[in-house]
Each structure stands twice: as C-alpha cells, then as structure tokens.
Amino acid sequence: MGSTQKIAIVGAGLGGAAAATLLQQAGFDVDVYEQAPEFSRLGAGIHMGPNIMKIFRRMGIEKQLDLMGSHPEHWFSRCGETGDYLSRIPLTGYGASYITVHRGDLHALQMSTLKPGTLHFNKRLETLEETDTQVRLTFADGEVTYADIVIGADGINSKIREELLGVEKPLYSGWVAHRALIRGDQLAKYDLTFEDCIKWWTEDRHMMVYYTTGKRDEYYYVTGVPHPEWDFQGAFVDSSREEMFDAFKGCHPTVQALIESTDSVTKWPLRNRNPLPLWSRGRLVLLGDACHPMKPHMAQGAGMAIEDAAMLTRCLQETGISDYRTAFQLYEANRKERASRVQAVSNANTWLRTQEDPDWVYGYDLYAQPLKSGAAA
Template identity: 75%
Template sequence: MTNDRQTIAIIGAGLGGAAAGALLQRAGFDVHVYEQAPSFSRLGAGIHMGPNVLKIFERIGIDKKLLEISSKPTHWFSRDGITGEYLSRIPLDGYGTPYCTVHRGDLHGLQITALNEGTLHFDMKLKEIEDSGSDVYLEFEGGTSTRADIVIGADGINSRVRETLLGFEKPNYSGWVGHRALISADKLKKHDLEFEDCVKWWGPDRHMMVYYTTSNRDEYYYVTGVPHPAWEFDTAFVESSREEMAEAFSGYHPVIGALIESTDEVTKWPLFNRNPLPLWSKGRLVLLGDACHPMKPHMAQGAAMAIEDAAMLTRCLQENGVSDFKTSFALYEANRRDRATRVQSVSNANTFLLTQEDPSWVYGYDIYAQPLKSESAA
C-alpha cells in the first residue's frame, strides 16, 4: 500500500521508540519523536542484542556500526555461582548474524543518528493527550502542543499513553532488585582468573550476569537479580556499595568475589513488571515495548521485544496505511501478543538458558520472514 502522509507521533525515544521512528521514516511515513529527557546522554549500562534484533538493525542501517563497537560472544555460559560448574554452554552463532553485547548508551546513540534530522524533540514531557476521534491532541509541559493522526506510546513501564488507555495503575514490584556496575577491565588484570565474554552465575535464589560492553573489551559489566522484600525508596534507583554486594554474594565463586572487589560504583534498581494488558491499542493510540509488556530483565530480551514491536507495527502500517489504523493496530497485536507474552513469561520465571536448551525460538526469529496472520487471531 502507498504510504499516506498523515502524521505519526511517538512518545518516548528509548530503544523501542527510536527504532519505531527510524523504521517508519524509512517506510515513508511522517514521524516525529518526543522525549521527556532534556538531551541525549550515555545512560544505562550493558545490553544484549541478539540476531533477532540485528536483522532489524540491518533495515535501519546501523548493524555494521553496532558490531564495530560491541563485544561478540560466541557462547552464553551458565555456571553454578558457588562451585563454578558449567550448567550450560549455549552457542550464540549460526543465526546469520552475530550476537552482541554493548553499552546501552552507545547503542542508543547509534539509533538516534538514524532518525531524520529535526524529527527528534527533547525536553517534551507529555502532560495531556486527547483522542478527538479525528486526530490526537498532545500537550507537553511548558505549553508546547501538537496534533497527530496516530500516537505510539513507547514511553516505558510508567507510560502516560498506557495510563490514558487503561487508567492509572502502579506496576508490580517483583520482590527483586538488580545491582548494576561497570568495571574497567584493567582492574581485573591483577586477578589470576578467567573472565568470560558472556556468563550468568546462578545461585539458589539469586544470580549475576556478566559480559563485556565494548569491542576492545575494556569495559566489563555485571547486573544481578537479588531478592529484596520491598522497595522502600522514592527514586528509580539508589546507590549500593561493594560491602552490600559482598554480603549479597557471600560464599560465591572467586570470580564473583573478584568482580565485587574491582567495583568502584554500583547502583541498585527495583525490578518491576505488569500482568499482560487486556488491550494494546484504543482509537488512535497504540503501545509498544515496556508500555504494554514490561518484564524482568533475566532473559535479556526486554529491549529486543520493543524493537521487534516497532518492526511489526511498521509492517502493519505499511500494509494498511495510517488511514486504516484500526486494522493496522489489530494486525499488529495479533502478530505480536503471543511472542511477547511468551518471552515475558519465561523472562519473569528466570529459567532461560539455565540448562542446555535450544534458544532458536528467540534468536532465530526473523520478524520479516513471518507471514502476517489475520487480525481476527488477536
């Protein structure tokens, strides 16, 4: 179908929103992306990008640049956090494109450069959204306003767009926190130990995922999952400490001890999620990524699902156009709900790749090779 020139507004310029913007613009749509942050910064820490996502980045044109700056592990190792015994050795090659781990901020920076000049607007925190039936009115803090034919909510677990569709509801605290730290690889040289490219250390009730975030392996990252009865802070994260980490992983393998000893700064983040939503769209508003299926990070596929959403939503809008947004949105949900829900469930259960299993249902998935099933299947 010929792409009409009606306007699309994307709320949120994170990994999912930026992917949606770039893909839709390359498909010929008139798209503007609105981000509440005042400017771009190298936020976050490490992130995994599997072959299922690299296939999408090929369409955007950033896959080669991403591979140049990222680490490319050949295996995902799972090891007993106390004894060090290997629980699984999962090959990450054989999917037509490499698996990579990278600093989230570096990936995000590449995605931002793929957006058309003048279409990304910072310091635009959404204040009001109103679907009039004929278009959508958007007002931002500070008084700026605009109108769009459809709006994509890519604004995360506390999505303002989701709230408009379904009302306010706090996300569920999972009872877990994640500690995050970046370590200079130079600090690891004093330890006569092997630090593998991509390894998850599993304990009876906690874990630590560790990997390099750069192609020259000068930055090593860990993120944990540790039980924590209640999140008693009002902030998105709090400072942690080497001492707190040492207590949380007392008695664990010497590699974990060395990582903790080499830590300069570590933060602690609550892990939130939501139950599957009853709907992903209503009227001229549609959701993607954490706005509609947030999950614990234990499978390293949360951002990947948002980027897959962006690709599928683009396909559906190409198929039907913005004018027939109802059909496009229904088709999108019909073709995304089952996969996103399955990944959400497995990720929340924290069982992925614990044992020797075949992950091809995740990494071998090519969103462009999937025939579109009817929207009546939703």
Template identity: 75%
Template sequence: MSRENEKIAIVGAGLGGAVAGALLQHAGFDVNVYEQAPSFSRLGAGIHMGPNVLKIFERIGVDRQVIDISSTPTHWFSRDGMTGDYRSRIPLEGYGATYCTVHRGDLQAIQCDALQPGTLHFGKKLARVDDNGTDVLIEFEDGTSVRADIVIGADGINSRVRETLLGEEKPNYSGWVGHRALISSDKLKKFDLTFEDCVKWWGPDRHMMVYYTTARRDEYYYVTGVPHPAWEFDSAFVDSSREEMAAAFDGYHPIIQALIDSTDTVTKWPLFNRNPLPLWSKGRLVLLGDACHPMKPHMAQGAAMAIEDAAMLTRCLQETGISDFNTAFKLYEANRRDRATRVQTVSNANTFLLNQEDPSWVYGYDIYAEPLKSENAA
C-alpha cells in the same frame, strides 16, 4: 512513497521508540519522536542485542555500526555461582545474524542518529493526550502541543499513554532488585582468573549476569537479580556499595568476589512488571515495548521485544496505511501478543539458558520472514 499528510507521533525515544521512528521514516511515513529527558547521556548500563534484533537493525542500515562497537560473544555460559561448574554452554552463532553485548548509551546514540534530522525532540514530557476521533492532540508540560494522526506510546513501564488507555495503575514490584556496575577491564588484570565474554552465575535464589560492553573489551559489566522484600525508595534507583554486594554474594565463586572487589560504584534498581494488558491499542493510540508488556530482564530480551514490536507495527502500517490504522493495530497485536507473552513469561520465571537448551525460538526468529496473521487471530 508520499505520506505527507499522515503524521505519526512517538512518545518516548528509548530503544523501542527510536527504532520505531527510524523504521517508519524508512517506510516513508512522517514521524516525530518526543522524549521527556532533556538529553541522553552514557549511563552505566549494558544491554544484549541478539540476532533477532540485528536482523531489524539491518533494515535501517545500522547493523554494521552496532557490531563494530560491541562485544560479540560466541557463547552464553551458565555457571553455578558457588562451584563454578558449567550448567550450560549455549552457542550464540548460527542464527542468521551477530549476537552483540553493548553499552546502552552507545547503542542509543546510533539509534537516535538513524532518525531524520530535526525529528527527535527532547524535553517533551507528556502532559495530556486527547484522541478526538479525527486526530490526536498531544500536550507537553513545557506548554507546547502537536497534533498527529496516530500516537505510539513507547514511554516505558510508567507510560502516560498507557494510562490514557487503561487508567492509572502502578506496576507490580517483583520482589527483586538489580545491581548494576561497570568495571574497567584494567582492574581485572591483577587477578589470575578468566573473565568470560558472556556468563550468568546462578545461585539458589539470585544471579549475576556479566559481559563486555565494547569491542575493545575495556568495560566489563554486571547486573544482578537479588531478592529484596520491598522497594522503600521514591527514586528509580539508589546507590549501593561494594559492602552490600559482598554481603549479597557472600561465599560465591572467586570470580564473583573479584568483580565485587573491582567495583568502584554500583547502583540498585527495583525490578517491576505488569500483568498482560487487556488491550494494546484504542482509537488512534497504540503501545509498544515496556509500555505494553514489561518484564523482568532475566532473558536479556526486554529491549529486543520493544524493537520487534516496532518492526511489526511498521509492517502492519505499511500493509494498511494510516487511514486504516484500526486494522493495522489489530494486525500488530495479533502478530505480537503470543511471542511477547511467551518471552515475558519465560523471562519472569528466570530459567532461560540455565540448562542446555535450544534458544532458536528466540534468536533465530526473523520478524520479516512469516506472513502476517489475520487481525482476527488476536
């Protein structure tokens, strides 16, 4: 398939943007990905990749690589944060692919390596996007510029592409923060306790999600959700402390206390979201992932939704070709809006898997299995 004259620019090389680039390249499109960061580093954060995502990874040939570096829990346990009683035991097998928990940086490296050499460009912070009706001029803060037939905004909750479509508007602070910490599993050996592969500890108004991030099970990661009245800092995150964690989870289960005692460094991040957007595309510009439907991370499906977006957008562009991008973008929104909105709503409510339930609507979903809805369904 030759598409030499049809150029796609993706702004943002996060998990959604990188996978979009790889999928579109595999489909034969001419794609370049522009990332504002000077490089990627192995930041201390874990991530869940459910079977719904592994089915997409298979399409670009990286599913086995991801499985090989990941922890692959068989269950998601929900436990009472005080007593340790089990609220639910949710199987993570039987959905057509593997459930993985992995270090975000390790996963990011695999996704970037899946892109064609020379098509990922770092240090490209977006300054301006100009859709002139014929093509799109993209200008970067380093003084360079490129042109493309269409532009995909995969540049996160503070998306500059979204601003071009809808104007400048700050995201909504949720009233919650998340603490993040990686713990060497060696530190946990001194405790006569069982540290499960994937467990969420629930309190009356806060929680802690804990899981391994490597196949070697040598890193144990936790991320919290804790009420915090206002985010009073200018930066994306701030340092927290073992003392702050101990105060936030005072009286909680001994396993939580052991995790806090084993913490060397911990950071605190504000949790933001947005109301559903009135549009996902305009002209030659289209959004995916957090640029389009950010959500609190309480289902561990935020990145998964971005990756599903990437797969559906690729399907739609294959269906229509870039020359009919208007139809492709309408198809994309018609086939993604309901699911993304449902996940956004459930995730923000923070009730997912608290009690015994069937998550097959999330994990059993195969984005390639259903026929495309008409674009008029949007």
C-alpha cells in the same frame, strides 16, 4: 500514503527510536517526543541477539554495531558457589551476530538514524485528547501538537497506557538489580578467567556479566537479588561493594573479584505488570515496556520493543495510516503470543540455566514471518 498524515511517538528509548527510524524509512511523517532534556551514556550494558540484529540490518546500522560491540560465542551458565558449568549455549549460526554492548553507545547510534529535526527533548506529555480525526497532545512546556496516530513507547510508567487503561502503579517484583561497570584493566590483576558472557547462578539470585565494547575494555554486571520491599523514591539508589559482598557471600572467587573491582554500583527495583487486556484503542497504540514490561533476566526486554517497532511498521505499511484500526489489530495478532511468551520466561528466570535450544528466540526473523490475520486480536 499522504504526506500530511503524521505519527507521534512518545518516548525515544530503544523501542521508540527504532519505530521512528523504521517508519521514517518507510516514508511516514514521524516526530518523536522525549521527556528527558538530553541523553547521556548511562552505565548499563545490553544484549542484542541475532533476532534484533536482523532488524538493525534493515535500519542500516548492523555493521557499525558489529564493530562497536563484543561478540560472545557462548552464553555460559555456572554455579555461583562451585563454578561448575550448568550450560554452554552457542550464540552463533543464526544468520546475524549476537553482541553485547553499552546501552548508551547503541542508543546514540540509533539516534543518528533519525531525520534531523524530528526528535524533540524536554517534552513531558501532560494530556491526550482524541477526536474523530486526530489526537491532540499537550506537553508540560505548553506546546500543543496534533497527530493522526500516537505510539506509546514511554516505558513501564507509560502515560499512553494510563490513557488506555487508567492509573495503576506497576508491580514491584520483590527483586532488585545491582548494576556496575568495571574497567577492563581492573581485572588484569587477577589470575582468573573472565568470560565474554556468563551468568552466575545460586539458588535464589544471579549475576550476569559481559563485555560492553569490542575492545573489551569495559566489563559489566547486573544482578537479580531478592529484596523484600522497595521503600525508596526514584528509579535507583546507590549501593556499595559491602552490600554486594553480603548479597553474594560464599560465591566463587571470580564473583568476589568482580565485586572487589567495582568502583560504584547502583541498585534498581525490578517492576513489571500483568499482561495487558489490550494493546491499542482508537488512535493510540503501545509498544515495548509500555505494553509488556518484563524482568531483564532473558536479556530480551529491549529486543521485544524493537521487534514491536518493526512489526508495527510492517502492519502500517500494509494498511496505511488511514486504516490504523486494521494495522493495530494486525500488530497485536502478530506480536502478542511471542511477546507474552518471552515475558513469562523472562519473569520466571529460567532462561539458559540448563542446556536448551534457544532457536525460537534467536533464530526468529521478523521479516520472514507471514502476517497473521488480525481478526482475532
């Protein structure tokens, strides 16, 4: 591949960062443009299943992440009122770890794998102009750069998606997610069991809870609660223990103890989009939430973005940048069915509520899959 050929990635979240590292390791010239001025350790946890840890193995960060995260052996589902177990799903035996970790810690580790000088902050994309030979990117600070192909890893409000399909607001799902971090020592005062990875279910809402560090000094919960209308600006608003007690009234003492231990809690609207009619056009291609956003109820949204990054890298290695059209067809042909299935199951919020086999998700090895033809993509 020619060293003069350049890839621009818009968005340096988990999917964009993975794409940058994997493509750079494959020998491509890649720059990443992120609109945020910097990254901070935001208060959120995340699951990384064995299907994703195998990709991190290729990136060279699996062992560090293993040491950093918590290693639940089961995903427990329990009735929110009685505490009865609905399922006990083993998370081991898939050829890699299942970990839960703080999202900011994972992201910082990923950032450390990028080539120095290739991540650019404060780069809010203003316009794209595609010509026969390249794409011209103009940023809000006035900088102009050029690339042979552009990867849109810029989330549910993707500017690249907007370029492909026009302006369209994402759909509000009718649900919100409350998020909170609890210090591990806060839980010591209760004579209760706080399991490594557990989802508390009621008829119409849930609370997912897990440790975010290997030291088990941080416990995190995220909810899914019906909320008829989202009438606030911004990505989230502050919530409160009082609101949480009201949302989970009558729930098990462990759930009540978690709420009581909460210092601060935020509330986020859950938004999504219908499956997109196309994933690429010309020199532009999408991955992750820009392409197939989903509710977080399966804990695979970021995982699907990272799988996208790995598959897109495979396809570009197969064809080279010069034949990007074939690469993009291959990419969609090899990702759309799986990503769409995960999107549908996640949005339905049925994952592991009852005893089922999760092998089709966790047992998946992207690098062991033969590439399907892109002719039908």
